[in-house]
Amino acid sequence: DPVQINAVTFAPRQASITQPFAQFVEEVNEMFAGEIEITWRGGPEVMPPFGQPEGVRNGAMGMTYTSPSYYQGLVPTSGTMNLSFMNYEEIAATDYHERMTELHAEQDLAFVGEIPATQLNFQIYMSGEITSLADLEGQRIRVFPALLPLVEALGAEPIVLPMPEIYTAMERGAIDGFMQGPNGGQAEQFEGIVSTVVQPGVYRAGFPVLMNMDLWNEMSPDLQERFTTFLREDFAPRMDFIWTEDITTERAAQEAAGFEFFVLEGEDAAAYEALAMDAAWATVAETAGEEIAAELRGMLDRQ
Amino acid sequence: MEWYVTLSIILIPLFILMLMGLPVAFSFLAVNLVGSYILMGGFSGIEQLVLNTVGSVTSFTLIPIALFMIMGEAMFRSGIAIELMDTLDKWFGKVRGRLALMAVGGGVLFSTLTGNSMGSIALLGSSLTPEMEKRGYAKSMSLGPILGSSGLAIMIPPSSLAVVLGVIGDISIGRILIGIIVPGFVMALLYVLYILGRCHLQPHLAPTFDVPKVSLGEKLLATGINIVPLSLIVFSVVGVIFLGIATPSEAAATGAFATLLLAALRRRLTPKVFGETIFSSANISVMVLLIVSGAVTFSQLMAFTGATYGMVDAVLSLDISDHAIVFMMIMLVVFMGMFMGPLPIMLITLPIFVPVVQQFQMDLIWFAALFLVAIETGATSPPFGAALFVMKAVAPKGTTMGDIYRAAVPFILLDLLAILLIFFIPELVTYPVDLMFR
Amino acid sequence: MDQALTRLRRVFSALNLICAVIGACLLFMIASIICFEVTMRGLGAGSQLWVIEASEYSLLFITFLGAPYLLQRNLHVVMDLVYASLAGRPRVALQLVNATIGFVLCAVLAVVGVSVLIEQFELGVRQVTVMRPQSWWITAALPIGMGLMAVQFFDQIIRTLRGEPV
Numbered sequence: 001d002p003v004q005i006n007a008v009t010f011a012p013r014q015a016s017i018t019q020p021f022a023q024f025v026e027e028v029n030e031m032f033a034g035e036i037e038i039t040w041r042g043g044p045e046v047m048p049p050f051g052q053p054e055g056v057r058n059g060a061m062g063m064t065y066t067s068p069s070y071y072q073g074l075v076p077t078s079g080t081m082n083l084s085f086m087n088y089e090e091i092a093a094t095d096y097h098e099r100m101t102e103l104h105a106e107q108d109l110a111f112v113g114e115i116p117a118t119q120l121n122f123q124i125y126m127s128g129e130i131t132s133l134a135d136l137e138g139q140r141i142r143v144f145p146a147l148l149p150l151v152e153a154l155g156a157e158p159i160v161l162p163m164p165e166i167y168t169a170m171e172r173g174a175i176d177g178f179m180q181g182p183n184g185g186q187a188e189q190f191e192g193i194v195s196t197v198v199q200p201g202v203y204r205a206g207f208p209v210l211m212n213m214d215l216w217n218e219m220s221p222d223l224q225e226r227f228t229t230f231l232r233e234d235f236a237p238r239m240d241f242i243w244t245e246d247i248t249t250e251r252a253a254q255e256a257a258g259f260e261f262f263v264l265e266g267e268d269a270a271a272y273e274a275l276a277m278d279a280a281w282a283t284v285a286e287t288a289g290e291e292i293a294a295e296l297r298g299m300l301d302r303q
Numbered sequence: 304m305e306w307y308v309t310l311s312i313i314l315i316p317l318f319i320l321m322l323m324g325l326p327v328a329f330s331f332l333a334v335n336l337v338g339s340y341i342l343m344g345g346f347s348g349i350e351q352l353v354l355n356t357v358g359s360v361t362s363f364t365l366i367p368i369a370l371f372m373i374m375g376e377a378m379f380r381s382g383i384a385i386e387l388m389d390t391l392d393k394w395f396g397k398v399r400g401r402l403a404l405m406a407v408g409g410g411v412l413f414s415t416l417t418g419n420s421m422g423s424i425a426l427l428g429s430s431l432t433p434e435m436e437k438r439g440y441a442k443s444m445s446l447g448p449i450l451g452s453s454g455l456a457i458m459i460p461p462s463s464l465a466v467v468l469g470v471i472g473d474i475s476i477g478r479i480l481i482g483i484i485v486p487g488f489v490m491a492l493l494y495v496l497y498i499l500g501r502c503h504l505q506p507h508l509a510p511t512f513d514v515p516k517v518s519l520g521e522k523l524l525a526t527g528i529n530i531v532p533l534s535l536i537v538f539s540v541v542g543v544i545f546l547g548i549a550t551p552s553e554a555a556a557t558g559a560f561a562t563l564l565l566a567a568l569r570r571r572l573t574p575k576v577f578g579e580t581i582f583s584s585a586n587i588s589v590m591v592l593l594i595v596s597g598a599v600t601f602s603q604l605m606a607f608t609g610a611t612y613g614m615v616d617a618v619l620s621l622d623i624s625d626h627a628i629v630f631m632m633i634m635l636v637v638f639m640g641m642f643m644g645p646l647p648i649m650l651i652t653l654p655i656f657v658p659v660v661q662q663f664q665m666d667l668i669w670f671a672a673l674f675l676v677a678i679e680t681g682a683t684s685p686p687f688g689a690a691l692f693v694m695k696a697v698a699p700k701g702t703t704m705g706d707i708y709r710a711a712v713p714f715i716l717l718d719l720l721a722i723l724l725i726f727f728i729p730e731l732v733t734y735p736v737d738l739m740f741r
Numbered sequence: 742m743d744q745a746l747t748r749l750r751r752v753f754s755a756l757n758l759i760c761a762v763i764g765a766c767l768l769f770m771i772a773s774i775i776c777f778e779v780t781m782r783g784l785g786a787g788s789q790l791w792v793i794e795a796s797e798y799s800l801l802f803i804t805f806l807g808a809p810y811l812l813q814r815n816l817h818v819v820m821d822l823v824y825a826s827l828a829g830r831p832r833v834a835l836q837l838v839n840a841t842i843g844f845v846l847c848a849v850l851a852v853v854g855v856s857v858l859i860e861q862f863e864l865g866v867r868q869v870t871v872m873r874p875q876s877w878w879i880t881a882a883l884p885i886g887m888g889l890m891a892v893q894f895f896d897q898i899i900r901t902l903r904g905e906p907v
């Protein structure tokens with residue numbers, strides 16, 4: 001009998017961000033027919049996104065496709081998956097994924113691998129005009145906790161706000177900006193509200209695929225090996241750069257919506273990127289320990 | 304298993320437990336417990352239920368409900384609400400249904416707040432209904448208008464649900480917010496016409512007062528003392544949002560404080576009144592939040608079974624015209640609203656519906672407006688519409704669920720009428736949008 | 742026996758009331774800290790990042806600390822369509838069934854709640870937020886509330902069996 005896996009994702013079905021996982025489920029169910037059967041139950045409507053990794057750990061769900069920053073409370077190093085400017089193949093060449101497997105196992109979670117999206121980094125969307133990084137000082141920027149260190153390092157004022165309030169808060173001036181990816185439909189949603197986008201985007205995106213340990217152990221070592229290899233060496237590399245068209249379309253839409261782009265170049269860009277990394281790694285060192293932070297950073301920093 | 308079988312297996316026990324008199328919150332919990340155990344791996348499922356239940360209440364979007372409760376209780380206990388009604392009686396004593404009309408007006412006014420109909424019911428229900436009943440209003444004319452107009456909260460900006468809709472469906476938020484205004488006022492107008500008509504036909508539902516002749520000076524004085532200061536409260540809720548001082552959720556807190564402050568300024572906020580206000584608003588919040596948490600996790604269970612996705616597929620595969628399909632989508636949203644919260648409904652249906660509507664080449668903003676009316680209609684629809692339970696929690700003692708259902712029905716029919724109007728006259732939505740975004 | 746029962750009931754009523762009062766204080770605290778945040782921000786001072794989070798946790802504790810008191814006072818929202826029209830034996834029978842379901846429900850959730858809490862404590866799980874509190878502090882709200890409510894439902898069973906008013 002195949003191993004039956006109930007899966008849940010951090011974003012709803014049909015959201016563009018979950019499409020790679022939809023494809024993963026399809027390919028796995030075909031390639032491992034008779035051995036593995038994944039049933040995708042749905043997204044946040046089935047289980048709250050921040051509770052999904054814990055749900056997988058305790059066995060209420062078999063698998064989750066989630067965001068690394070959603071379970072730093074459970075695996076303190078998970079957030080490091082965002083902290084690189086390298087692409088997937090470069091990271092895969094290091095021992096990073098093997099090390100993550102061990103760190104997850106310590107907390108009783110099976111780390112199958114990640115579905116990467118190097119292009120989906122975080123940009124700053126501002127309601128006012130920005131012509132230098134100094135303009136960001138004192139500005140109120142909505143973040144989720146993972147991005148807090150960067151915003152603080154920029155001298156801006158981080159604000160934590162529920163997602164549904166971003167629009168009204170921006171429109172009324174209660175906040176001056178927010179950080180999001182390059183392809184979230186901002187042109188459509190924030191036309192007339194956002195005026196400047198700060199680029200380059202920082203960090204990288206990669207979405208871990210986690211499994212329940214008991215369910216994982218139901219698989220034979222051989223199957224575990226083939227399954228992991230499929231995700232890490234076959235599937236993931238194919239997914240890393242599928243976003244080009246999405247980003248281009250959204251970029252055109254943002255230009256049409258009147259967004260200006262403030263692009264840092266040369267040394268400024270390098271300084272900004274260094275600032276982003278230093279701030280984030282300092283936090284990792286604080287929450288996960290200096291030693292492990294240094295070790296992981298050694299693998300993820302551009303060589 | 305067919306979706307309707309799964310749906311029945313879950314809904315029927317829920318209904319039976321509630322009819323047996325097990326409190327609503329515990330009925331949800333019981334079904335959630337058994338469901339999680341069976342579906343989500345036994346003991347692990349219950350562990351997850353614990354986590355999900357805790358997570359469902361730990362939500363900033365629910366905070367306005369509790370804070371509006373403070374406002375409503377403070378207005379009621381300090382006598383501010385009574386004086387407001389006295390003054391209205393001085394001006395409009397002979398207008399039938401004036402307090403019901405005021406409830407609609409209040410609904411419109413507070414709809415300029417965050418898009419949370421439960422907050423509106425909390426506020427209007429706790430401040431207005433006790434006194435309305437004292438003045439001889441029938442339940443249908445005291446509870447009904449409040450239930451009906453509470454839904455306007457999500458129809459008139461700012462509306463957090465409209466924003467969520469825009470984000471999930473990838474639709475322009477600005478356009479949705481403009482698009483829903485006219486439908487919101489159409490609904491308010493329907494409510495007003497209905498109240499006037501019904502009170503004309505059945506005058507006993509909303510007695511008039513033979514107010515002793517009052518001089519104009521006296522009326523103005525009463526207005527100055529009892530109504531003008533209320534603008535402080537209105538400003539502290541609505542004004543602060545428009546000035547960008549506070550976000551919609553925060554405005555509920557400034558409103559609560561302003562109400563307490565006003566009561567204090569009028570020397571009505573004795574320690575006893577203050578204590579009672581806070582204690583009873585906490586109590587009602589608990590009743591409501593416990594139900595909300597049960598309902599949220601219930602929605603999650605429902606989504607897990609796939610029954611809801613089955614329903615969606617069933618509607619989409621109907622062999623009818625494009626327009627009829629869209630209409631059925633909207634009706635499905637009303638139906639789901641009877642037993643699920645707005646957010647899960649949006650997460651389940653929007654990603655599937657929006658591309659279909661696009662494919663039919665119909666206006667997305669028009670669809671979004673219809674969708675929101677449908678959501679709010681479902682929320683006030685028996686048997687499980689969450690707004691009805693909130694009303695039960697705040698309504699005066701002795702109000703039965705039957706009273707609430709009966710009071711809600713006419714307003715649900717009016718909402719359905721509004722849906723039909725918007726459906727057949729898309730210009731109600733598209734004209735203002737075109738005007739604003741040419 | 743009766744005396745012991747009465748004393749026990751008094752202890753638990755007092756506990757329920759204390760919890761409810763703590764909940765009410767938390768509610769007023771939420772209103773206060775949010776107003777404080779709005780005022781300070783309006784005056785140009787920095788934003789207090791912990792305000793939203795602290796309010797969320799408070800809301801959770803308000804709910805589960807307040808629920809036992811409401812149960813004791815029979816104030817939870819009930820669908821009274823059928824139940825209210827019943828009298829005599831059928832009503833007593835239903836009362837017994839409801840109290841039993843409620844007791845089992847709350848007892849199970851209290852026990853599982855404690856086990857989740859212990860697991861979170863041992864693993865050192867934290868909330869993924871600004872304050873990053875240990876999750877077990879948050880989870881604790883549920884077993885406290887459920888435990889007190891299990892006692893309350895158990896008392897309902899006793900009362901029903903002894904023919905005392907519930």
Ligand code: NA
Pocket residue numbers: 413414415416417418419455456457458459460461462463
């Ligand atoms: Na509104």
Ligand code: NA
Pocket residue numbers: 450451452453454455679680683714715718
């Ligand atoms: Na309505």
